[in-house]
Amino acid sequence: MLLHTPAASSSVPVATAAAVSSSTSQESCHRLLASVSSSVFSASPSPVLRRFLNTQQLSLGVGQQHLRIAHHPVCPMATAVVSKSALISETPAWNSLKNHLGHINKTHLRDLLKDKERCEGMIKEYDGVVVDFSRQRVTHETLEKLLALAKEAKLKEKIESMFNGEHINKTEGRAVLHVALRAPRYEQISCDGKNVVPDVWEVLDKIKDFTDCVRNGTWVGVTGKPLTDVVAIGIGGSFLGPLFVHTALQTVMGVGVCSLSNVDPVDVACALNGLEQETTLVVVVSKTFTTAETMLNARTLRAWITSALGQVDVPFSVSKHMIAVSTNLKLVKEFGIDPANAFAFWDWVGGRYSVCSAVGAVPLALQYGFETVQKFLEGAWSIDKHYHNAPLEENLPVLLGLLTVWNVSFHGCSAMAILPYCQALQKLAPHIQQVSMESNGKGVSIDGETLPYEAGEIDFGEPGTNGQHSFYQLIHQGRVVPCDFIGIIKSQQSIVSNHDELMCNFFAQADALAYGKTREELRAEGVPDYLIPHKTFTGNRPSLSMLLPTLDAYTTGQLLSIYEHRVATMGFIWGINSFDQWGVELGKSLATRVRTQMNAARTKGEPVQGFNYSTTTLLNRYLKGKTQLLYPEPHDVFPSDIIPGTDNVVPTEKVEQ
């Protein structure tokens, strides 16, 4: 057994470490060591131990557990031992992949694709979803090594912990149970000793009742008219997931639902364009019910509703025209929305994983009916079961996750393109952007240790063929960007020739990336010498192809679940917490500081202070510019404008400086 530093791989025999830890001559250090001995092997060291620990560490790999040998800054001889998970990059499985990379770099997809047996083993199917990853830069040996990495990372156990409702989101002390949102009524999924499935279905039943009433006109607005339009306010996970599903199913007509996410007044204007208060239902979707953008938009729309309908009874107009989806029912009530018209979910559902809760179910059921929501949940659950139970080598989300780790961490590809050959999937990439980048965009391990490797990747995408006429140039001849091509066998529309044309591109692009075009081929075509470098395609660019039988609520659910679990797999392998999002907090709190200053400058004429030169200059420029604005039609300015507060009135007359 060897001790080795995490960054460098120099190693010290374990006996030496033991000797180091027992050889301290300073009494105080001995006392400290004694006090921490009970913390040895504990994942969370005591405060005393925490203070005692220093960043300069030696580590001892013992299976999955690492014993960190930490040196005290004042008492360098003193050494404490705490238990931490080994960084995956320190394991033999990771090193074996690193060594294997040299071999793969000598291959070309052009040759790998000639091997029929190899390709056969790389086309997998589950419940109608076909995934072909033969155009990834892998051999069967690579796959074996990736599966060994999964074993080393205890992937199976981590998946089990997620489904068991353990608090795997350690920094927020929460379970991660979005899978419970799609579980059938009879299933049992426990969180803190309680089966949560009945709670899920209680809310789903309430959603069905309410949305049926709105759709069949039983639920009417204050003037007695049925509600024919819905504005769903929300941002991040309270917007992107529902928008993705809503767009995927758009050929099915229903109540008109539009989204309002951005705090930009232009977005408010677009959302309200053509709507009448007396026939509009506003759904405020926010897990926390504190998100600044959402709450400002909610206040703006409350003012919009009550200005037209609330002359007699404000609470009544709000109760008929505003509902909420949140985990924070107390704030919903304080806002003025009747708790009877609120749809709950739970803190074991992460925002970006919440589309299967009331967050997505309410707007979707309003638009397409509850049956569609149910099919969507069934599709997601089909993949959930597969992820939970299928062996790793047959498990689609696991394989996709491992291949992405291979591309990111070993081939150094920092981006991934999501390219559905299906217009209705135009919001898949923006949704997966949040699911993946908010989940895996982390720089430290779940134990808080700085990662010596990159985690996460930059996701982007557009539907084919639009993307082809935009950024594919870079993908073909510039940087290497692994691509997901997603195709549909039966289009939602029956114009066969258009769909065939679309799918021709789906097949062609994957091969163009893999094979490229050689100088020899170009010469044979008579291409002049000076153009040959420009027209050469190196090929050998990885992609995977996914084929769905059709795009409906069920397959949309499958697709969602495949991507969610792929992202979880990557996080589990990288050893990070894929379920928190501390990285979004700093910007939010700085915006609060700016907001305070902006208010003070506007209302009390106080000078902008406490910022750097750049921010101060631009902020002053903004404030000055704003005071010089003349709004020709004051009624076009939304009641709250940018900053709430009665003393902050938007100027309607030009003020000279």
Ligand code: F6P
């Ligand atoms: O962007 C940060 C975030 O917390 C996301 O994780 C979340 O989806 C979004 O804000 C919206 O949060 P809420 O649903 O609480 O309004």
